[in-house]
Amino acid sequence: MRPEDLEKLVTRTMPFGKHQGWLIADLPGPYLNWFAREGFPSGEIGQLLQLMQEIDHNGLSDLLDPLRKPPK
Numbered sequence: 001m002r003p004e005d006l007e008k009l010v011t012r013t014m015p016f017g018k019h020q021g022w023l024i025a026d027l028p029g030p031y032l033n034w035f036a037r038e039g040f041p042s043g044e045i046g047q048l049l050q051l052m053q054e055i056d057h058n059g060l061s062d063l064l065d066p067l068r069k070p071p072k
Helices: 003-009 029-038 043-057 061-067
Strands: none
Touching: 003 043, 003 061, 029 043, 043 061
16 A cells, blocks of 8 residues: 555545445445455556455544545
C-alpha cells in the first residue's frame, strides 16, 4: 500500500456492478466481503477494493474521513 492509495479510496468510484458510481470508501462491508470470498478483480481496482475490505474489516473506515473533500 502507498499513501496515495488511501486518497484514491475517497476519490475513485466503483466502475461496474451493483454499486457502480459509489466511492470505493463508501462501498458496503458485505459487498467488499463478497469480493474477498469470490476474488477481487485484477488491476488497480482490485487492489483498491482489497485495501478497502481490509480497512472496513478492521473497523478503520473513520480514518479516511480527513481525506474526504468537503462538500461544496
